[in-house]
Amino acid sequence: MKVHTIILAAGSGSRMQSLKAKSLQKVAGMTMIERIIKTAKEISDQITLVVGYDKEGIIEHAKKLGDFNYVEQPSPIGTGDAVKQAIPYISDDEKVVVLYGDVPLIKVDTLKNLISSSEEGFSILTSFPDDPYGYGRVIKNIDHNATSIVEQKDANDDQKNIKEIFTGNLCISGKILKESINDIKNNNAANEYYLTDLVSINSKKEIKINTYSVDINEVLGANSKKELELIENTNRNMQAKDLQEKGVTIVDSNRIDIRGNVSVGKDCYIDVNVILEGDIVLGDGVEIGPNSYIKNTKVGSNTNIKAFSYIESAEIGSMCNIGPFARIREGSEIGDEAKVGNFVETKKAKLGKGAKASHLTYLGDTEIGNDANIGAGTITCNYDGKNKYVTKIGNNAFIGSNSALVAPVEIGDGSFVAAGSTITKDVPENSLGVGRSKQSNIKDWSKDKK
Incomplete structure (x- = not known):
């Protein structure tokens, strides 16, 4: 099955205090977007970049690295909305991997294992940080399949004790993604569309959602x-x-x-x-x-x-x-x-x-x-x-x-x-x-x- 990777790179990163997009900041001499594109190319048949702030800068930079699709997220109203912009390029028979332009250290082998774990249609990448504070916790059923992601501010005391967190990266079949992306609602305090809601939406449809765990260092993001x-x-x-x-x-x-x-x-x-x-x-x-x-x-x-x-x-x-x-x-x-x-x-x-x-x-x-x-x-x-x-x-x-x-x-x-x-x-x-x-x-x- 072909793999289509969506890279979310629309964020401005206001805390970076930079005129450039967040993903154009450098790590070890290379922009974060270049790092994640090079990784994605190792596992992808097609790549779509979701751009927004400084879109011209990102597109100009990315064109030097290969031929990709580009879609714009007009307003920064959540990761669910960002992925939705790429739906016109998604086919039912593809596996869709979602990555982030400001999470540059994820390894090729990690993504290969994530894809392999999604044989039943949906798998999410998780981690066990020493301190899970601030991260969305992974709720599982007795079969160890993920059923929902509970954010820190919404978690009760028992849920806050869960050590496994969702990194935001996932692999899902194109068919499942297209059937469920419009079910994401913005009925939350921020009025944003959260990609994490795909877990609970598809779990309720009795779709088994597997997890694959990785060292937290691979999935660190940069906002400052x-x-x-x-x-x-x-x-x-x-x-x-x-x-x-x-x-x-x-x-x-x-x-x-x-x-x-x-x-x-x-x-x-x-x-x-x-x-x-x-x-x-x-x-x-x-x-x-x-x-x-x-x-x-x-x-x-x-x-x-x-x-x-x-x-x-x-x-x-x-x-x-x-x-x-x-x-x-x-x-x-x-x-x-x-x-x-x-x-x-x-x-x-x-x-x-x-x-x-x-x-x-x-x-x-x-x-x-x-x-x-x-x-x-x-x-x-x-x-x-x-x-x-x-x-x-x-x-x-x-x-x-x-x-x-x-x-x-x-x-x-x-x-x-x-x-x-x-x-x-x-x-x-x-x-x-x-x-x-x-x-x-x-x-x-x-x-x-x-």
């Missing part, structure tokens, strides 16, 4: 910047715990940010204040020093990334030494056993096996052979103000300190470039390239200056 911080901290702890269970040593799980998908080998070590963003692959024995930032990068086994290194959209081989204070930019490929040292910047640079650039160097649009050595202060001059050109440095070549290689230019295998040279022509194999003025000494010159 303080609650956003709580979700940020929760996400950090969840991600760190996941890596630790895979064998990663994390010096302090409160001082690491994981903002994407991280695949790890055995015996990795991550020091404090490290940010891992996007798609990251770490081989066995990778060590990452403090205050480093790595994004969309693959790192080979036994590579050591020292403190304050910045790496983005790169591929680093095994047994490399990176940093400290290295900047490896997009398109860089660092070969096995290579070294990129302090204050070295690379962009679209390929370093062969064992190549070294140890200090104070810029390597842009550069191909460097195996075991080549790049001296301090070297610059590959790849840009003439209009176009960019490639510099090629052969195997076992040696570039002296403070050299400028003006692209396009090629340094042959085994060649040397004398320190302080400006090289504008190719240097053949096993040759010495010198591009500097001849030194002349003026005897007794300094005596005239005294």
Whole structure:
């Protein structure tokens, strides 16, 4: 059976004190709506977003993530009314999952289990928080099926003692939803249409409503910047715990940010204040020093990334030494056993096996052979103000300190470039390239200056 997910993202979140919609606030570098959309795409054949406040902002943002349906809730008069706006897109033979744009940490496996538990037509996602105060309690019959949701303000003393709460997320057959959505009434103090009423409405029709329970941390929502911080901290702890269970040593799980998908080998070590963003692959024995930032990068086994290194959209081989204070930019490929040292910047640079650039160097649009050595202060001059050109440095070549290689230019295998040279022509194999003025000494010159 196909799955159709409705994401409720119409709320303004006035307590956020923001010009943007609540679901456009970021958690770990990614908007909450983007997080929940990416999760929903893993289990959905179709997605419908219910928008309202800042609808243009949400739609513009969501269009970058895929093709979805959009419906507007004209007035914020309850979650039941919000879901009702999506009914024209719902088919009888679909399973409908309801998610929230400001509840970003729910896991794909949780949703798969929720869907599986709805085989009889209706299942709700519940949790057992340490303190259930403020949440709607799940009332069950002797068969352990849900019969209603009682809000905190309406609960009697016995019902307040119930620990199981409704998270707001559910899975229901399209047919059942379409048949019961109009039965939701707004005869309450807020004059709103509550989606929770679907439970009691369908229970009275003798529809069995199953429950699937999840850790409360997955279903935390954010209505204020303080609650956003709580979700940020929760996400950090969840991600760190996941890596630790895979064998990663994390010096302090409160001082690491994981903002994407991280695949790890055995015996990795991550020091404090490290940010891992996007798609990251770490081989066995990778060590990452403090205050480093790595994004969309693959790192080979036994590579050591020292403190304050910045790496983005790169591929680093095994047994490399990176940093400290290295900047490896997009398109860089660092070969096995290579070294990129302090204050070295690379962009679209390929370093062969064992190549070294140890200090104070810029390597842009550069191909460097195996075991080549790049001296301090070297610059590959790849840009003439209009176009960019490639510099090629052969195997076992040696570039002296403070050299400028003006692209396009090629340094042959085994060649040397004398320190302080400006090289504008190719240097053949096993040759010495010198591009500097001849030194002349003026005897007794300094005596005239005294």
